[in-house]
Amino acid sequence: MELALCNHSSYPRIGDDPEHQLLRRTLAQHDKGEKTEEAVRAAQDRMTELALAEQTEAGLDLVTDGQIRWADPISHLAGKLSGVRVNGLVRFFDTNFYFRQPVAQGRPERREPLLLEEFKFAQEKSARPVKAVLTGPYTLARFSVGENGGSGSFEKMLEGYTAALAAEIAALAAAGATVIQIEEPALLKYPEDFPRFEQCLSALAMSKDSSQLALAIYFGDPAALYDQLQTLPVDILGLDFTYSPGLVDRVISSGTARILMLGLVDGRNTRLEDPAATTRQLEKLARGAGLNRAYLSPSCGLEYLPRDRARQKLKQLAVIRNTFLGSPS
Amino acid sequence: MSRAKLRGLGIDLPLFPVTSVGSFPKPDFLLKARADYANNRIRRGALEKAERQATEFWIRKQEELGVDVLVDGEMYRGDMVAYFAESLEGFEEGGLVRSYGNRYYHKPIITGEIHWDEPITLEWWKYARGITSKPLKGMLTGPYTIMDWSFVEYYPDRRTACLALAKELRNEVEALIAEGAKIIQIDEPAISVRPEELPVAIEATHIMTDGLPAYFISHICYGAFENIYPGMLDLPVDNFDLEMSNSGLDMLELFKRRSYTKDISFGVVDSHSHLIEDDPTVEQRLRQALEVLPKEAVWVDPDCGLKTRTVDEAIAKMQAVVNGAKALRAVTSDK
Secondary structure (H helix, E strand, O other), X not given: OEEEEEOOOEOOOOOOOHHHHHHHHHHHHHHOOOOOHHHHHHHHHHHHHHHHHHHHHOOOOEEOOEOOOOOOOOHHHHOOOEEEEEEEEEEOOOOOOEEEEEEEEEEEEOOOOOOHHHHHHHHHHOOOOEOEEEEOHHHHHHOOEEOOOOOXXXXXXXXXXXXXXXXXXXXXXXXXXXXXXXXXXXXXXXXXXXXXXXXXXXXXXXXXXXXXXXXXXXXXXXXXHHHHHOOOOOOEEEEEOOOOOOHHHHHHHHOOOOEEEEEEEOOOOOOOOOHXXXXXXXXXXXXXXXXXXXXXEEOOOHHHOOHHHHHHHHHHHHHHHHHHHHOOO | OHHHHHHHOOOOOOOOOEOOOOEOOOOHHHHHHHHHHHOOOXXXXXXXXXXXXXXXXXXXXXXXXXXXXXXXXXOOOOOOOHHHHOOOEEEEXXXXXXXXXXXXXXXXXXXXXEEOOOOOOHHHHHHHHOOOOOOEXXXXXXXXXXXXXXXXXXXXXXXXXXXXXXXXXHHXXXXXXXXXXXEEEEXXXXXXXXXXXXXXXXXXXXXXXXXXXXXXXXXXXXXXXXXXOOHHHHOOOXXXXXXXXXXXXXXXXXXXXXXXXXXXXXXXOOOOOOOOOOXXXXXXXXXXXXXXXXXXXXXXXXXXXXXXXXXXXXXXXXXXXXXXXXXXXXXXXXX
């Protein structure tokens, strides 16, 4: 099996040494009026370059910009759309991380690119191909509230977010993104909504042009939805294996028509995976599901870990691959 | 039933007892002392003196306001999990992780066997107890929340780590009881985010409380209560301290569908808003509570700890809570 290494999405934008506190320091000074927007952008650029370099140094084949500029996975995108304002803090799934909740006054509309410039910057600075990562429309809509409530709010928000992200995907594809990842952790909380979710994904897939569309599902057990996920019009399917002891067997039992992004390395805990144990899982998957090609990745974004541990996790991906390639199978 | 338990413990409270969730804002002099201590400008003793002054400030303030069951205000704590992690064997301070926006904290890592060596909160409880004659809650962060807000490296899984914490933290509960604490609050704000782990939290709480002579309260906030109700009623505590106002009292609808069977510390002011609720608003919230809950079961407090408010805001919010309780007492029979 050909096994490529990739980052999932986010990467810590802070560390414990002064160099890695540049962005925090600059933002705090900006809040006091002591630094300009340009200084903040320069700090974001610098921290993005460091994140890219650490991923490359760890041996990854496909990197991300680390989402260094993102305030959170929801408001960074939704807050740039017209018809949306950003409100108070809400817990992000079962993490101890909080996002600012979007409040939509009708249908969100994209008036300007959301991530295009960030992607172009990362692509220019990176020695490896950069994966563009977008929080998906379903998750954005689930974490938003309508200004006036009412039963029509969710549908309108979902339509608006889907159209906005479809346009962004088209722009990213035109800018040369080879892989565009849509993150949809909310699907696992509302599996009964799969038909509606499928419509959203289909709309996004129409915009991808020649780029590969990846769907990342995490923060829950996807085993029950696995067969349905296989019907979606995506090229790559990213799965979080940390919530489900039975997911390996589920994948083997159904096989896959998609390239799998195997989230076997826990992005939520500092404990390093045993390379031998993870290799056994990889061997089982490769043999049982007949995988010819896969990505090995963390189970989710790495921003939930301290920087030193996140870096170790990336390096562990390479250790696991080496163990796997050196194994008898 | 729990009122009888309180009387059995020697505590007689009025109808609608007023309390607070635990934390109050640190006065400016304490913030300065903490900054000075962090920068090695003052010694530990000077910081502790400021912490004692701040504790006394809040004890006096609660007495003046007419609060019935007091807290020490947690002037000596920073983060509610890190404070305990720093005092238990088996934890290391982890690197910085983000909590939101441009805010970060050191998330503890469980790297060894957890062990309670000596009391963690007891000296502060004793200090506060020594300067008031009112009932005073013993306060600790619960094992499920400490586990959930830490990285678990040493133990094979989350349940094992949580139960190990519970076993050790029981020593803290026993130490508080041995010194005379009758009401003990176990804060478990993380309990509602993974409904499938509620049985673990229940098992851990049994370890903490079984057979011990105290009235137990559990504070839960910021979660999807609909996912753990009514299962949460199996937690072996006497009183749930719940964030009610921030969610528009929507928990009352759950209580209508399935009876609520414990005492409740009913949050009548939003701890995360600068706006000070007026008296009619608080009274109305309490009246709505009484449409669903028996009056003997209702305590009154803010939604959550008030440490993120200013000192003036916290006092004004506590005044609104006291006013609401007094107004309802005046029109409600205790018979």
